[in-house]
Amino acid sequence: MDTGKIVIQIILIIGLAVPAIILLLPTRGARGLALRRLTMLAALIVGIIAVIFPSLANAVANAVGVGRGADLLLYGLIIVFIGYGLSTSAHLRKVDRQISELTRELAIAEAKPPAPSSTAAEEH
Amino acid sequence: MTAAGTSESAPVATPEIARGTWLVVPLYNEAPVIREVVEHTRRTFPNVVCVDDGSSDGSAEEARAGGAHVVQHAVNLGQGAALQTGIRYALQDPGARWIVTFDADGQHRTEDALRMVERLQAEPLDIVIGSRFLDGRTKPGLLKRLVLRAAVIFQRVTSGVRLTDAHNGLRAMTREAAGRIRITQNRMAHASEIVDQLGELELRYAEEPVHVIYTDYSRSKGQSLWNSVNILSELIFK
Ligand SMILES: Nc1nc2c(ncn2[C@@H]2O[C@H](COP(=O)(O)OP(=O)(O)OP(=O)(O)O)[C@@H](O)[C@H]2O)c(=O)[nH]1
Ligand SMILES: [Mg+2]
Numbered sequence: 001m002d003t004g005k006i007v008i009q010i011i012l013i014i015g016l017a018v019p020a021i022i023l024l025l026p027t028r029g030a031r032g033l034a035l036r037r038l039t040m041l042a043a044l045i046v047g048i049i050a051v052i053f054p055s056l057a058n059a060v061a062n063a064v065g066v067g068r069g070a071d072l073l074l075y076g077l078i079i080v081f082i083g084y085g086l087s088t089s090a091h092l093r094k095v096d097r098q099i100s101e102l103t104r105e106l107a108i109a110e111a112k113p114p115a116p117s118s119t120a121a122e123e124h
Numbered sequence: 125m126t127a128a129g130t131s132e133s134a135p136v137a138t139p140e141i142a143r144g145t146w147l148v149v150p151l152y153n154e155a156p157v158i159r160e161v162v163e164h165t166r167r168t169f170p171n172v173v174c175v176d177d178g179s180s181d182g183s184a185e186e187a188r189a190g191g192a193h194v195v196q197h198a199v200n201l202g203q204g205a206a207l208q209t210g211i212r213y214a215l216q217d218p219g220a221r222w223i224v225t226f227d228a229d230g231q232h233r234t235e236d237a238l239r240m241v242e243r244l245q246a247e248p249l250d251i252v253i254g255s256r257f258l259d260g261r262t263k264p265g266l267l268k269r270l271v272l273r274a275a276v277i278f279q280r281v282t283s284g285v286r287l288t289d290a291h292n293g294l295r296a297m298t299r300e301a302a303g304r305i306r307i308t309q310n311r312m313a314h315a316s317e318i319v320d321q322l323g324e325l326e327l328r329y330a331e332e333p334v335h336v337i338y339t340d341y342s343r344s345k346g347q348s349l350w351n352s353v354n355i356l357s358e359l360i361f362k
Contacts, residue, residue, distance in 0.1 A: 100310055103197050104209045107175070111195040114217040116143060117170040 007064045008075070015079035036087050043080050134167035135235045144221035145241050147172040148210030149192070150203045150293075154228040155181040157341060161230050162190030168234045169224070173213050175206035183228075203293075204314025208307040215303060223302040227293045229342045236334040240296035243332065250301040250327040253287060254294035258333035265338075271352050278356075279316060283323040287331060291315040294334050301327055312351055313358035 050057050050073065057069025066072045137145070147165060151158060151174040162172055174187040178200040187194050195213050197206065207225055214220050222241045226232050232254075240252040256262035257272075264272070275290035291312070297305070304325050309317045322329050 096310070097308065099199070100201050100205050100308075103199060103201055104205065104212065107195045107197050107209055108213055108216075111213065112193065114146075114171070114173065114193055114213055114220075116217055116219055117166070117172075117191065117193075 005065045008066050008072075011064060012075055012079065015076075016082065018083070033091070036084065036091075039080060039083060039087075043076075046076070134164060135238050137168050137238055137241075141222070141238070141241050141245065142168070142170055143219060145169050145171060145224060146214035146217065146220045146222070147224045147226045147237070148207060148214055149174045149187075149226050149228050150177065150206035150210070151175060151179065151183050151187060151228045152177045152200070152203070152206075153179045153181050153183060154345075155179070155183045155186050157230045158183050158228050159186040159190040161228060162187055162192045165226065165234050165237075166191050168238055171214070171217070171220070173210050174228065175210040175213075177201060177203075177206050187228075202311035202314075204307045204312070204317070205310040207314060211302050211305075211307075215299065221299050222296060223299065224296045225293055229345060230339065231336050231342045232294045233335055233337070236294060236332065237296065240294070240332050240334075243330065244296055244298055247330070248328060249298075249330050251295060251297040251322065251329045252332050253289070253329060254292040254334035254336075255287065255289035255331045256292060256334065256336045257288045258331060261333075261335045263338060264336070267349060271349055275316070275352070275355075279319055282359075283316075283320045285319050285323045285329070287319060287329075289331070290319065292334070292336070294336075301325075309358060311354065311358060312347065313355045316355070316359055 050069075054069075057072060059069075061067065061069045061072040064072070066075070147169050149158075149162075149172060154161075158174065162174065166172055170191075172190075172192040174184070174192045174194050176184040176187065176194055176196045178197055184194050184196055193213070195209055197209065210225075211223055214223055222244055224237050224241065226237060236254060240254065243249060243252050256264065272290060276288060279290045280286055292315070295318070304327075305318060305321050307314045307317060321327075
């Protein structure tokens with residue numbers, strides 16, 4: 001089953017490379033969020049299908065060269081987990097930046113505007 | 125020498141420099157020393173803004189008591205974010221011609237800051253960066269020296285800017301340069317970010333030997349070497 005092994009390897013590599021590329025490309029607003037949601041949705045649907053047709057997982061696993069359906073599910077889980085983790089941390093960094101901007105605006109707005117001080121010596 | 129590491133006599137700046145310079149001081153839990161540091165530096169540079177970053181020890185009040193302007197972040201963002209806030213604040217004063225970034229923990233010397241501003245005034249430079257390693261006065265300890273060396277080499281490779289000290293908090297820049305630099309790295313990686321931007325913005329820079337004073341106080345509070353791991357990861361995963 002050497003060709004089969006290659007199939008699952010390709011699938012796994014693509015599964016890991018795609019989130020990596022998405023991570024490196026600059027995301028414009030809605031795409032990252034939409035991708036995260038679609039991924040979750042797809043994972044849930046696959047889960048439901050796997051529950052309804054337990055034998056299906058095995059059949060697909062054999063087709064792509066993995067021994068058991070459970071192994072295939074584990075591989076899938078790992079990919080989804082890593083992709084989700086990466087996209088979430090990118091999202092968090094963006095939120096971080098926004099919080100910084102907000103905090104900065106607030107801090108400057110609340111501070112007394114910077115009138116130049118006389119020298120310390122003159123004050124005494 | 126006092127607790128803050130400041131000496132008693134204060135250097136005298138020309139009226140032009142005294143009026144036109146703003147010291148931007150990132151401040152985080154330095155209540156025991158900040159008042160003295162502000163009082164001392166204000167004898168040379170009257171305009172001081174401390175950016176308090178959610179300190180829990182009354183640092184802001186102490187800084188105000190010392191005569192500094194205080195801007196307060198509602199939550200702790202980090203030294204880099206504080207510098208960007210302080211610069212924005214100081215540039216609101218149309219008379220601000222030079223911005224100096226200066227640590228709150230008493231490690232920097234006013235003399236050094238003054239020399240750096242004088243260079244900006246006299247030479248065609250946009251920014252002067254302090255370096256601990258141009259002479260032998262500063263004694264940071266062996267491991268720290270090694271980490272800082274590694275940081276310098278990393279910097280040369282990634283930005284092409286050749287400096288001898290990658291993470292020195294003492295810098296002086298012109299109003300124009302301060303307005304162009306954008307610090308987005310909130311925590312300690314901002315130092316490398318500033319150097320990267322020197323390269324990208326093609327700013328004219330020079331280094332000035334400075335003496336960073338390692339008192340027991342600053343040593344007990346300073347950056348742990350673990351932080352270099354954090355800095356590296358912040359630079360890679362922007
Ligand atoms: N606003 C703000 N300032 C900070 C923060 N952490 C440190 N600082 C300030 O940044 C300055 C330098 O901090 P240090 O921790 O001494 O770092 P360092 O001088 O680069 O490192 P050492 O060489 O070990 O002293 C001091 O004025 C601190 O008060 C922070 O989270 N927010
Ligand atoms: Mg320090």
